[in-house]
Amino acid sequence: MLELFTELTGNALLGMIINSLIPLVFVIPLALFFVWLERKVSAHMQDRLGPMITGSHGWLQTFADVLKLLQKEDIIPADADRKLFTIAPILVFAGSYAAFAAIPFSSAYIGSEIDMGIFYVVAVSGLVVAGILMAGWSSNNKYSLLGAMRSVAQIISYEIPTVLVILSIVVLAGTLNLLKISEMQTAYFWNWFIFGGPEPGLIKFLLIPFMFAGFLILYISSLAEVNRTPFDIPEAESELVAGYHTEYSGMKFAMFFLSEYANMFVVSAIVSAVFFGGYQSPFGYLGNSLGISWLVPIEQFFWFTAKGIFFVFVQMWLRWTLPRLRVDQLMAVCWKYLIPYSFVNLIIIAFLELYR
């Protein structure tokens, strides 16, 4: 894709800029759609209708909200640390947006095909932690500080099981490149890593239960990484008002909000990339059977988005069903259950791969 843009514009830098802006065009409408979806999902779970006035079934509501937030006065509390207070939302958004660079949207488009793809995504998500801590600290509000402290402790702890599970996939795939991991799981859905990966044989069947366990661990930790219920203690509304973004208003608040929803998609995309074939269709391509080759990447893009949206939907479903954990329980879940299980899982998968 990068070459195409460079050829079209005749300038390497311009091509690169266009290439890197494509995810932004994708992410912002997607985040707005997720905000709307969240409202609708919660409303229907609670016997309500949700937004109905702005547009058909209220689909324009979030656009109206963002427009409103853009026009709002940008309030910085008198005692806040102005510099950090301003940088924090930008950093949080940059962190979640930068992760899109290494995620393959389809076989034709990936922001940057780096060999360390998955490692990069995990690392760059760490920026979000710094942003959250900045926001909590600079607000000079005790509730914000408590929220930020909780958030940092939580995200750092839950990165360990995430990485361990991803590592077990890397053992099977033999690469950190997300595009290659996705390519590997081609053809039919039984080639996905959740069903033991593309290589046939007895080992594939033996792998399946461990893959399911790994998927559950990864999904649970990804919920914690994006601060969703039951792990939403950093912004626990009934305890800490709004956690680290209590003091934010206007567009700065909107940036936190949008990056939260963008982040939800990032973790869902990773879950689907490593376990559910990424952009691969579960059953062949229409483009291949019709002989129209340009249709295939579009279909792949559709499948990628559909899988992402499905996992985001499950996140919302959980949010409106479950109560939230307490801080100590949250840490107990991570250190007492998820990390040991993911370790054992990794060792078993590695042994099975060794004797393949």
Next chain:
Amino acid sequence: MIDVHNDEKLLKVLLKDDPDITIEDALDNEMVINMGPQHPATHGVLRLVLRLDGETVVNTVPELGYLHRGYEKMAEAMSFNEFIPHTDRLDYTSTMSNNVAYALAVEKLLGIEAPKRAQYIRMIIAEISRIMGHLVAIGTFAMDVGAVTMVLWTFREREKIQNIYDRVAGARFTTSYTRIGGLASDFDDVAVKMTKEFLDEFDHTMDDFEKLLNTNKIFIGRLEGIGVLTKEDAIAFGVTGPNLRASGVQYDIRRANPYLYYSDMDFDVPVFTEGDCLARYFVRVDEVRESIKILRQLLDKIPQGEIIANLPKKVLPHKAEIYSRMEELIHDFMIVNFGVNPPVGDTYFSVENPKGELGFYFVSNGSGHPWKLKIRSPSFCNLQALPKMCNGQMISDVIAIIGSIDPVMGEADK
């Protein structure tokens, strides 16, 4: 920003070992945090000042009075009938129970009794109100621990009860339904039918509620063993209602000191011995079930007859008669302008409200106004136990504990 001078007393209690510290000072490992009166989970305008060590609560001081409207003083300048609408504003989650409690207390002071049908209707509305109050309690409690969906489910059921209120009292929220010596309007056949239909549906809805919460490991894990109030402490603090019964004391005024016709009713008093947040939740759920049982019996047994006593000097006459007959007009004029003139003396009467024992203590000097009215509000007394429950727990637990005590600030602050 907290006004340091106003909070001096509060801080002295909070930091008992170090009284020179102000809220602006940095403590070594600890932090003083102000929760409320504007906070999403303090059920109105309860204010807590917490001393935290990390996330653990070292000390708690509740401060009440942000919703103080001076009802006890206002009552001294009002006739007994005039005060009824103000009882709606005590525990506003179950207005009818307060109306009933007040009317019964004044009737005891006057030494009169309402007709049997009126008494039965009072029991019906008191039990519906208990369901209504407990629905709010369960819903907001679940919301406090993070299950937001629950509160909308319970409020949906509450709306149906308000439809019944609308039918019988003409208002959905501020009902003011009782009168001294009877009721403002009849609980007609349509209302009976509405109540029966509601109860039939509600049985299944309660099953849904319990399915959502009781089998949820996170919900149980968050609440089990949190905010334990021992039997002795509960009695010493004067805790009443579901909170007392969750601590293992079998005390329900409907049983201990039956009023209305509760002695004819067949119902159980649910008691749990754990005294934690979970037990308080279970007591409320079981009480809703018992209320359904009582309501079913009442709706079958409700007798025919008058809904207001025929005592011209004490009880307001019917509106239609005031406009057509001389004597009723004079009685109405006298009661409205000069009051019902109870005998000199004092009386205390209490009922079992959803929140606990709601009592009215009247001192009368024989005039049309009470010389003194003291409201024994259950939320106020229950809140006394809050520091005892919160200290040593975590900040998330404080929210759960407040939710499990279920205070209504309109009643606590009066």
